Amino acid sequence: MTPRPQPKSAGPAPQVLSVRALNRATLARQLLLEPARMSAEDALVHLVGLQAQNVKPPYFALAARLADFAPEELSELMDRRAAVRIVTMRSTIHTHTADDCLRLMPFVQPARDREITHFRKGLAGVDLAVLARLARELVEAEPRTMAELRAALAPEWPEADPQALAVAARCTLPLVQVTPRGLWGRGGQVALTTAESWLGREAGTALDAPATVRRYLAAFGPASVKDMQTWAGRTRLKDAFDALRPDLLTFRDENGTELFDLPEAPRPDPGTPAPPRFLPEYDNLLLSHADRTRVVPPAHRGRTWTGNQPHRSLLLDGFLAGLWHLEETGGSALLTVELFAEATRRERRDIEAEGLRTLDRLGGARDREIRFAPVAP
Numbered sequence: 495m496t497p498r499p500q501p502k503s504a505g506p507a508p509q510v511l512s513v514r515a516l517n518r519a520t521l522a523r524q525l526l527l528e529p530a531r532m533s534a535e536d537a538l539v540h541l542v543g544l545q546a547q548n549v550k551p552p553y554f555a556l557a558a559r560l561a562d563f564a565p566e567e568l569s570e571l572m573d574r575r576a577a578v579r580i581v582t583m584r585s586t587i588h589t590h591t592a593d594d595c596l597r598l599m600p601f602v603q604p605a606r607d608r609e610i611t612h613f614r615k616g617l618a619g620v621d622l623a624v625l626a627r628l629a630r631e632l633v634e635a636e637p638r639t640m641a642e643l644r645a646a647l648a649p650e651w652p653e654a655d656p657q658a659l660a661v662a663a664r665c666t667l668p669l670v671q672v673t674p675r676g677l678w679g680r681g682g683q684v685a686l687t688t689a690e691s692w693l694g695r696e697a698g699t700a701l702d703a704p705a706t707v708r709r710y711l712a713a714f715g716p717a718s719v720k721d722m723q724t725w726a727g728r729t730r731l732k733d734a735f736d737a738l739r740p741d742l743l744t745f746r747d748e749n750g751t752e753l754f755d756l757p758e759a760p761r762p763d764p765g766t767p768a769p770p771r772f773l774p775e776y777d778n779l780l781l782s783h784a785d786r787t788r789v790v791p792p793a794h795r796g797r798t799w800t801g802n803q804p805h806r807s808l809l810l811d812g813f814l815a816g817l818w819h820l821e822e823t824g825g826s827a828l829l830t831v832e833l834f835a836e837a838t839r840r841e842r843r844d845i846e847a848e849g850l851r852t853l854d855r856l857g858g859a860r861d862r863e864i865r866f867a868p869v870a871p
Contacts, residue, residue: 511746552774580671599697601702610661617655626666670688718785721783773806817870818831
């Protein structure tokens with residue numbers, strides 16, 4: 495009698511990571527467990543850029559993460575064109591180093607292409623290749639605002655929607671926002687030119703999907719395929735994870751979702767203390783996972799937004815616990831904290847200390863005050 499073949503051992507079941515374990519690991523990657531002693535440029539590389547829908551969020555984000563940060567450091571990087579503001583992940587504006595700006599564009603292009611489809615009715619009959627060529631000529635002759643792009647492109651396609659034409663130009667070309675837009679303490683409207691023209695060089699070797707997976711996990715892991723797809727604003731990344739599987743560790747979350755991680759990445763003890771942190775609106779910590787419970791308790795889901803208006807977030811013990819507002823008048827700064835639940839005296843003292851540290855790093859105010867609003871219902 496022929497013996498039946500025995501099934502191969504599946505090996506030990508993957509370790510289950512609790513929500514708190516994921517929280518501490520992610521905070522460590524995000525430089526939020528303790529202030530990191532690194533430059534703003536190195537932080538931009540490690541974090542794969544910073545969300546920058548508004549001007550101040552990248553500055554606030556680095557103030558929360560770096561031990562010796564001063565706003566002028568990031569502003570100087572942008573002024574000498576070592577860092578730029580450009581539409582990348584999720585087809586939203588990020589601040590990146592010049593190298594990452596050029597190397598990331600092929601990877602993030604699917605999200606930018608998808609944005610064009612939202613305007614397809616206004617682009618009927620428009621040859622996007624011709625549009626890109628004309629738009630490149632316009633913005634490389636001199637930086638243009640979106641209004642100027644609309645006005646310049648509309649005569650070429652009188653039946654098209656001018657806004658759709660300008661959006662398509664921004665999504666088909668790597669258009670950066672030129673300074674003084676984005677500089678600390680200075681104003682400037684959004685004017686665009688190509689990254690190649692602004693930086694004076696062509697793109698180098700593009701970051702492929704596996705290389706970007708590694709970058710993502712270093713900054714946001716442990717994470718699932720869907721988590722990274724949420725961060726990038728694109729789909730079909732499973733193959734990239736599978737190609738790296740022999741070199742990655744795998745875990746499960748409490749819901750059974752498979753998580754991937756770099757073997758050498760930090761995964762602190764879940765009991766590691768997590769000091770309060772003041773995060774800007776649009777911080778990538780809150781936007782870069784499909785399952786955000788590692789930072790946002792289910793009871794507080796949606797509380798960082800009112801309609802289309804984002805709010806600045808306060809972390810307490812590593813999790814979203816409130817909002818904050820900053821009023822600056824002359825040489826005074828008032829930071830108001832709106833907690834979602836009562837805090838202990840020690841927690842309030844820690845919040846006050848971190849608030850003053852934040853104001854110190856942002857500089858400028860001689861008189862500083864931390865005030866607690868009534869606990870939000």
